[in-house]
Amino acid sequence: MIPISTLAGKAVALFGLGGSGLSTAKALVAGGAVVTAWDDNAESVAKARAEGIGTGDLRQADWAAFSAFVLSPGVPLTHPKPHWTVDLARAADVEVIGDVELFVRERRARAPHCPFIAITGTNGKSTTTALIAHILTSSGRDTQLGGNIGTAVLTLDPPESGKFYVVECSSYQIDLAPSLDPSAGILLNLTPDHLDRHGDMDHYAAIKERLIAGSHTAIVGVDDAYCEAIADRVTLAGKRVIRIARHRPLGEGFYADGSRVMRAEGGFAEVFAELDGIATLRGSHNAQNAAAAIAACLSVGVPKDEILAGLASFPGLKHRMQPVGRKGDVVFVNDSKATNADAAAPALSSYDRIYWIAGGVPKEGGIVSLAPFFPKIAKAYLIGDAAQDFAATLGDAVPLEISQTLERAVAHAAADAGGAGGVSAVLLSPACASFDQYKNFEVRGDAFVSHVAAIEGMTMLV
Numbered sequence: 001m002i003p004i005s006t007l008a009g010k011a012v013a014l015f016g017l018g019g020s021g022l023s024t025a026k027a028l029v030a031g032g033a034v035v036t037a038w039d040d041n042a043e044s045v046a047k048a049r050a051e052g053i054g055t056g057d058l059r060q061a062d063w064a065a066f067s068a069f070v071l072s073p074g075v076p077l078t079h080p081k082p083h084w085t086v087d088l089a090r091a092a093d094v095e096v097i098g099d100v101e102l103f104v105r106e107r108r109a110r111a112p113h114c115p116f117i118a119i120t121g122t123n124g125k126s127t128t129t130a131l132i133a134h135i136l137t138s139s140g141r142d143t144q145l146g147g148n149i150g151t152a153v154l155t156l157d158p159p160e161s162g163k164f165y166v167v168e169c170s171s172y173q174i175d176l177a178p179s180l181d182p183s184a185g186i187l188l189n190l191t192p193d194h195l196d197r198h199g200d201m202d203h204y205a206a207i208k209e210r211l212i213a214g215s216h217t218a219i220v221g222v223d224d225a226y227c228e229a230i231a232d233r234v235t236l237a238g239k240r241v242i243r244i245a246r247h248r249p250l251g252e253g254f255y256a257d258g259s260r261v262m263r264a265e266g267g268f269a270e271v272f273a274e275l276d277g278i279a280t281l282r283g284s285h286n287a288q289n290a291a292a293a294i295a296a297c298l299s300v301g302v303p304k305d306e307i308l309a310g311l312a313s314f315p316g317l318k319h320r321m322q323p324v325g326r327k328g329d330v331v332f333v334n335d336s337k338a339t340n341a342d343a344a345a346p347a348l349s350s351y352d353r354i355y356w357i358a359g360g361v362p363k364e365g366g367i368v369s370l371a372p373f374f375p376k377i378a379k380a381y382l383i384g385d386a387a388q389d390f391a392a393t394l395g396d397a398v399p400l401e402i403s404q405t406l407e408r409a410v411a412h413a414a415a416d417a418g419g420a421g422g423v424s425a426v427l428l429s430p431a432c433a434s435f436d437q438y439k440n441f442e443v444r445g446d447a448f449v450s451h452v453a454a455i456e457g458m459t460m461l462v
Helices: 019-030 042-050 084-091 099-110 125-138 171-175 201-213 225-236 284-299 304-312 341-350 368-376 387-394 406-418 441-453
Strands: 011-015 034-038 068-071 116-120 142-147 163-168 184-187 217-221 240-245 253-257 260-265 268-274 322-327 330-334 354-359 377-383 400-404 424-428
Touching: 011 019, 011 084, 019 034, 019 042, 019 099, 034 042, 068 084, 099 163, 099 171, 116 125, 116 201, 116 284, 125 142, 125 163, 125 284, 125 304, 171 201, 184 201, 184 284, 201 217, 201 225, 217 225, 217 284, 225 240, 240 284, 253 284, 260 284, 268 284, 268 304, 284 304, 284 341, 322 441, 330 406, 330 441, 341 354, 341 368, 354 387, 354 406, 368 377, 377 387, 377 406, 387 400, 400 406, 406 424, 406 441, 424 441
Parallel strands: 011 034, 011 068, 116 163, 116 184, 142 163, 184 217, 217 240, 240 253, 330 424, 354 377, 354 424, 377 400
Antiparallel strands: 253 260, 260 268, 322 330
16 A cells, blocks of 8 residues: 555545545545545545545545545546535635555655656556566566556555656546656547547547656557547657657668568667567557657666566466467457457457357447458357447358357367367457456456367467
């Protein structure tokens, strides 16, 4: 835990007592703040009270007494309208901040020079975050990994010299971190997302820009127009900017050339890393992720040989294009985190012969956008609520069966792929939410792994 000493002795309001909110409340109390915490869920309030957190209905609070208001990132700050607590805080001229802002203030107070890498982007940020942390950890550095990737940032060890912090930041967290100042800030890409919480694409992009605008070194993917414009603006502001690209060469920066990551300087390009043969870094999207990780690690002093070793040993992010088993020439891949068509596209682009397991609760648009990948699909095994709709979309373009259950789909796909000859992938990339059959995509992915493990002759990779 990181005790928040920067608010010691100060009265602090807090709303949102879920996992990260409760951790934040504990960190504030541990640092000596006088906390008044609240949540719309009475059980969450009772749990916090039982753990020694001061609670009170913020509708009845004296807001003039508060020095800060800490808001959970899951609670609306601006759209579709500010939460009622935000209105009360602003009326009393109380700053509204989040857990990442508390972390960056504590870092500045305790150990301002300890390396801090922050990562954001619409797609790929979790893989990039995990890859950076793996490179640092495998090279023997004390690495603290947290943020939006699943570990609340304030549950990490307190900042001190020699520790490296790798923090994934969502747009919600950035919006609540006005003084975010990483050693290296990464913005991978921008496509429309969470617009219900940000109003429009321009506002969403402006929030993401804050992460790199405050960084010592800005690392920006320039494959989309929004990010390219951001990179230009930050450069004009005098910031050091390293550009990365997956679809085109660059005169300066890092870019993907097939399975190679190229480094360009002074108009000359050289191969920095060869990703061919690294199963967890297949596809041009992962070349972009690797390029960003390389740039970030170089910027905090990691030498090339240690970076290359970390790339080669990267185990992948669980549930995201994760090779989990192999039998002969067939690899079994858990991409359960692909809960819509756009998220499934990278995996479908990364293998040449695919036995595709898809379905669940469909998202708007279904799988129509995936039609360019249909020629690569040897057979589809459709499960859950979306099975009939997906079958209609696939039509005569792809052989298919309505498997209904994941267990049946895995068994049938393994049998079909095993007799096909050549290298094949049995790929769970559902392009759907899981809620018809599983609590979440993690449970669905774990079920896939267990079904793969039950196949006779399987060599498990996890």
